[in-house]
Amino acid sequence: xxxxxxxxxxxxxxxxxxxxxxxxxxxxxxxxxxxxxxxxxxxxxxxxxxxxxxxxxxxxxxxxxxxxxxxxxxxxxxxxxxxxxxxxxxxxxxxxxxxxxxxxxxxxxxxxxxxxxxxxxxxxxxxxxxxxxxxxxxxxxxxxxxxxxxxxxxxxxxxxxxxxxxxxxxxxxxxxxxxxxxxxxxxxxxxxxxxxxxxxxxxxxxxxxxxxxxxxxx
Numbered sequence: 001x002x003x004x005x006x007x008x009x010x011x012x013x014x015x016x017x018x019x020x021x022x023x024x025x026x027x028x029x030x031x032x033x034x035x036x037x038x039x040x041x042x043x044x045x046x047x048x049x050x051x052x053x054x055x056x057x058x059x060x061x062x063x064x065x066x067x068x069x070x071x072x073x074x075x076x077x078x079x080x081x082x083x084x085x086x087x088x089x090x091x092x093x094x095x096x097x098x099x100x101x102x103x104x105x106x107x108x109x110x111x112x113x114x115x116x117x118x119x120x121x122x123x124x125x126x127x128x129x130x131x132x133x134x135x136x137x138x139x140x141x142x143x144x145x146x147x148x149x150x151x152x153x154x155x156x157x158x159x160x161x162x163x164x165x166x167x168x169x170x171x172x173x174x175x176x177x178x179x180x181x182x183x184x185x186x187x188x189x190x191x192x193x194x195x196x197x198x199x200x201x202x203x204x205x206x207x208x209x210x211x212x213x214x215x216x217x218x
Contacts, residue, residue, distance in 0.1 A: 013098065014041060014196060014211040018179075021056035021063070029149055029160040030063035032056055041195055041211070050193045051185055057215045059173060061164040062092070066112075066185070071156040073189050077116030079125055086187045087113035088159060089129070091203075091210055093180030094170035098208045103134040106170040107180070107207055114150035114157040124150035126161060132205040138169035173215050180210040 019036050032054040040051065052067040066088055075086035088111075095106045103109075109129045117123035126148035128141045145167035151158045165171045182203055185193040192199060196211040203209040 015178075015214055016211065017216045018055050018057050018062075018213045019216050020058060022058045022060075024056055024058040024060060024063045025147065025162040030054075030056060030065055030162065032063070032065045036065075038195070050190055053183065053195070055213070057173065057213075059165065061162055061166075061168070061171070063160070063162045064090075065158065065160045066183075067153070067158045068114075068156040068185055068187070068190070071187070071189055074152075075114050075157060076188055077113040077121070077125065079113075079116050079127075082111050082113075082127065082129065085111075085113050085116060086189075087111060087116075087125075088183060088185050090183045091131070091181065091207075092163075092168060093207045093210060094168055094172070095176060096178040096180045096212055098180070098210075098212075101206045101208055103131040103205060103207055105136040105138050107131055107134065108138050108168060109204075110146070110161075110163065112148055112159050112161055114152070114159055124148045124159065128167075134205070141167050177215040179213040179215065180207050181213040182210040 016038055024030060036054040036056050038053050038055055050070050055064040077085040077087060090110045092108045093106055109131045111127050111129050113125040115122050117125040126146045130137060145164040147162040149160050182196040197203045197209040201209055
């Protein structure tokens with residue numbers, strides 16, 4: 001395969017800081033200002049800026065805010081068809097292992113949709129999804145360990161979510177302050193926008209293709 005066919009982000013291993021915040025989640029969400037924004041690595045492929053992604057950590061878990069930009073159509077989301085729905089997926093490896101190509105029990109995959117839940121399909125949705133070819137899955141998620149809220153905006157939507165430490169097998173910021181991490185916005189209108197390596201690389205199931213989040217000290 002020639003270099004021109006490889007996504008540019010495949011050629012590098014990225015490590016980015018994730019700032020500490022406490023309290024990390026309130027009744028109004030995480031309240032993440034611009035200082036919590038992660039770099040948009042998709043710009044290395046000259047991709048238009050289609051997402052503003054902000055993230056924080058504390059001993060109690062992880063929180064993020066994602067503003068998906070550039071939409072003119074409403075998102076299409078169904079809880080019974082999560083793989084076909086518009087939304088964002090996040091992958092987290094609480095051990096940040098980059099020398100294996102199959103997910104283990106410390107690897108997680110979560111789906112967040114701005115709508116699709118409730119009787120009128122207008123509630124935000126969050127759920128755990130299995131990782132293809134995983135050797136082992138993390139412990140099961142219980143109710144209350146994931147929180148999500150959404151807001152429809154003129155140019156797209158915003159998602160805010162909290163992942164409790166209990167929802168992340170192996171989450172231990174003191175002993176393991178580096179996380180494997182990537183995200184993907186998958187949208188019928190916008191296509192696919194990822195944080196680290198993109199398709200055709202199999203980032204959906206290969207932790208070695210994920211970037212590193214450094215949980216920066218307070």
